[in-house]
Amino acid sequence: MATARGNVDEIRNRVILGEFGVRNVHTTDFPGNYPGYNDTWDMQTFQKNFRIDVVQLNDNFMEFDMVGIDAAIANAFRRILLAEVPTMAIEKVFIYNNTSIVQDEVLAQRLGLIPIKADPCLFEYRSSDKDSAEEEESEIDTIKLRLKIKCSRNPSAGKDSSDPKELYLNHMVYSRDIKWVPIGNQADVFADGNIGPVHDDILIALLRPGQELDIVMHCVKGIGKDHAKFSPVATASYRLLPEITLLDTVRGEKAERLKGCFSQGVIHLEDMNGEKVAKVVNSRLDTCSREVLRHDDLKDLVKLGRVRDHFIFSVESTGILTPNLLVTEAIKVLMAKCRRFLSELDSTDME
Structure with a gap:
């Protein structure tokens, strides 16, 4: 009976990688997927088993x-990280002058x-009914940026020089050239903040003498x-x-080949x-390539699996927010979704 119970536990808790397929592919806790196994969801059991371990953080x-x-x-947590944690980004671009070879749209x-x-978190979502005109910017929902730069010849460049870096001034436009223009009381509110591009070495355009850019940008929350x-x-x-399990002792030349079948x-x-x-x-370092299963004398000595x-x-x-803050915000979004769902259920029951 204990053996049967052990087999069910393995089926429920492990995904087994075979030579030509994958076994135990169920990845859900929904009751009833495993006959003979009492998998009723229980809050106390979940609280006892659930944990988060931080392995690396910078x-x-x-x-x-x-x-x-x-x-x-x-997977819901992953999708929230990708698509539902808000940030600030450039939404409106007002191009007053662009004589570079880069088209306005690009x-x-x-x-x-x-x-x-x-x-x-310090900004509100911009109302969709606001007019797109530049006069409509507000300090509570908009960050204003300015890019104004002009390329000219370098009077101190050598006569025989052919390097654009020596011949021209401001011929390479970088993100560091974008400057923050405070709106309203933003200069006081964000006095200690360094608002602007995350990286200052992003190449935007190349210019030649006489060419210039004069652009105003509005960043909004989204x-x-x-x-x-x-x-x-x-x-x-x-x-x-x-999870890699050796079913028997592997020695000598077989051991050398076995080592080469897995990640370093x-x-x-x-x-x-x-x-x-x-x-x-x-086992954590393995990529589950199943290379070992190509060796007839090794494949029966190893069991490959993954903890379900x-x-x-x-x-x-991307540098806008630190990873630990992103994870925290994603958890808040997921909690808000759960509260909204429970609220909808309550309102349905009342009807």
């Missing part, structure tokens, strides 16, 4: 484990994709669902935790009585 990247959760929730598109460093320029992440993805750091060779023996030291409810998340920020 200014632009975060890796963390989300354990004990349903795949539907994990230039506006390039400007719109430049990530703007500003806390979206979400990635409306346009990709509002998405706060460069990448947001997850994968299931790999997964298999370690230990010296036992003068012979190399393979040991699994870090252990998700490894990777979040790379």
Whole structure:
């Protein structure tokens, strides 16, 4: 009976990678997928098993484990990170002068994709019924930026020089040339803030003597669902935790080949009585390529699987917000969705 229970536990908790397919592909906690197994959802059990472990965190990247959760929730969290965490981005571009070779439409598109460093929590969504005229900007929903630059010849350039960097001044327009123009009381409110492009080395256009740009930009609050320029992440993805189990001792030349079948750091060779023996030291590093299954003398010695409810998340920020803040905001959005859903259920029951 214990063996049968163990087999059901393995079926429910592991995704097994075979030579020609994948077994136990169910990734949902919805009751009834596994006959003979009492998988009724329980809050206390969920609270006991659920955890989040931060593995790596810096200014632009975060890796963390989300354990004990349903795949539907994990994927909802990923989609919120991509499309529903608000940021500030350039929405309106007023081109007063553009004599560069870059067309107005292309230039506006390039400007719109430049990530703007500003806390979206300090701004409101711009009303859709506002007129698009420049006079309608407001300090509570708009950030105003200005790009005014003109290329000229460098009078101190050498006669024999052919390098544009020496011949011309302001011939390369970078994001650092975009300046913040405070609206209303923004200069006081954001006195300590550094509003502007996240990166100062983004190339916008190339100019030659006499060519110039005179552009005003309006940044507004939005979400990635409306346009990709509002998405706060460069990448947001997850994968299931790999699990590699050796079914028998692998020695000598087989151990060497076994090590080469996996990503670096997964298999370690230990010296036992003068012979190399393979040991699994870090399954997490594996990419589940199933290369080992191509070797007839090795494929029956290894079981490849993935832990069904252990998700490894990777979040790379565009720099607008730090990754840990992005994760926090995504959780808030998910909680708001749940509250709204429960509210709708309550109102339906009352009717």
